[in-house]
Amino acid sequence: MDNTALTVFAGGVLxxxxxTLVYLALLFFFPEWVGVxxxxxxxxxKAHTKGSSSEETGFGKHLS
Numbered sequence: 585m586d587n588t589a590l591t592v593f594a595g596g597v598l599x600x601x602x603x604t605l606v607y608l609a610l611l612f613f614f615p616e617w618v619g620v621x622x623x624x625x626x627x628x629x630k631a632h633t634k635g636s637s638s639e640e641t642g643f644g645k646h647l648s
Contacts, residue, residue: 607618615622 610618611620616625
């Protein structure tokens with residue numbers, strides 16, 4: 585490999601590693617942004633189960 589090809593390959597590896605680190609940070613701090621069910625979604629699911637004693641919060645409590 586010549587120097588240009590090695591530089592492009594190393595740059596690609598660095599971009600991949602940086603993107604992976606950003607994704608992991610989002611996964612940890614904002615799980616719902618990357619498709620992982622977080623606590624907010626679990627609370628909403630719990631509030632919608634039949635016979636649930638949990639109370640609606642926010643905008644939902646004004647709808648009934």
